[in-house]
Amino acid sequence: MNITANEVAVQLIVISPNNAGQRLDNFLFTALKGVPKSRIYRIIRKGEVRVNKGRIKPEYKLAEGDQVRIPPVRVAQRDTPIIPSQSFQDSLEASILYEDDLLLVINKPSGLAVHGGSGISLGLIEALRATRSDKSYLELVHRIDRDTSGCLVVAKKRSALRFLQDEMRARRILKVYYALASGRWPRGRRRIDAPLLASEQKSGEKIVRVDSEGKSSVTVFSVVQRFDNATLMEATLETGRTHQIRVHAQYVGCSLAGDVKYGSDDYNDDARRLGLGRMFLHALKIQFFSPCGKKILIEAPIPPELSRYLQKLDH
Incomplete structure (x- = not known):
């Protein structure tokens, strides 16, 4: 363009x-x-x-x-604005899990960036604004990685955005993810408290690593199911750093299945042959109080492609 x-x-x-x-x-x-x-x-x-x-x-x-x-x-x-196709707009509307006058929660699909930029012409928020051209205000409350699916909150008023971001900074918003860790998750490694430092490569790619000079970062992991060479985990964020779950999983030696940035190429190749075509990380649920005081708990169903992969591992 x-x-x-x-x-x-x-x-x-x-x-x-x-x-x-x-x-x-x-x-x-x-x-x-x-x-x-x-x-x-x-x-x-x-x-x-x-x-x-x-x-x-x-x-x-x-x-x-x-x-x-x-x-x-x-x-x-x-020259010309990018307009999402009607089928994409319909799919986006069908992915909304909750909506009121102040906010909405959408089940973001894997592979869709939350916003455009860096070579991405159309992100979720731009597509949502195009779909709802009658709305004067739609802003992301937080972000999740492009390859991650699941719960994403969008504010429909600036007052709601400020309130929810303040709640997030105060750690009063519960965010729980499903993550498939490669190998056997080590027993006793439940709460990972390891500071994370982000740096940018010459290519513009962002890389995050555990570093004592980094920002305080805490993830609580709990085992949901063990397989022969993988462990399904629930990961609860106490902080919300870039790539936090992915890097903390790598830190204990169990990088996420399908993670091409922090994972094992050999493991990912095996997972791909078995049918895993994406990173196994899904924002399962989010709980918070809305600006009007209503307690909201939203759960995004696990995508079919991830469910099918778990069934293959179970067999």
């Missing part, structure tokens, strides 16, 4: 309740997609961006009713 540069006219935007409480710079990152962050900070610093006709700092938190002036800025735009 070709990208062209367009210059927009001066914009005067009145802040809605959905955007109230957001930092000015974060608001502009969304409003001016395709514009480098350095350029955005420069137009703020030069006073070209105004709030209620006055100069403002990037960290200013917008209030409902504020008027934001955005100067003409050249932004990268696609």
Whole structure:
């Protein structure tokens, strides 16, 4: 898809309740997609961006009713927007496990990135926005890996997004995964408390490893079923670091089946021959209190391809 540069006219935007409480710079990152962050900070610093006709700092938190002036800025735009097929839109709608006025929980399929970028033209959130073009606000509350399936929460109001992300930071949201570990999970290795450090390769690929300089990371594993050369686990997150379950499983010598980044090539080849065409990691359930105080517990059924693979192992 070709990208062209367009210059927009001066914009005067009145802040809605959905955007109230957001930092000015974060608001502009969304409003001016395709514009480098350095350029955005420069137009703020030069006073070209105004709030209620006055100069403002990037960290200013917008209030409902504020008027934001955005100067003409050249932004990268696609020649034609990517529209998901009708069958894909229907499949996405059928994957919604729960929905109310504030949020929805969707059973994300494996292989679908949660958002576009880095060579991915269309992610789940872009497809969802295209499907629900009548909704002015849809934002991811958290993320799961592209190859992971299962429960993903999307906020329909900014107030709900802020509330749920605060709950997540306070570790009041329960997230449980099904993970198939290669080999025999060692007895006694239930709570893995190992700090994780993320680094970026020259290619742009993110790699995570256990490192004393990393961030505190805790996963609680419990055995669901043992097979000859694999162990089905429930993994409960106490923290939510990138690739946390995958790297903690690798750390104890039982990398996840089908994990091409942290797993064993030989083991994955054997699993592929037996019919496993993806990484075996599924966000099974999520439990939290909604902003209105309602306790919500959602469980995503295990995908058929994973169930079939478990049956083959059992036999």
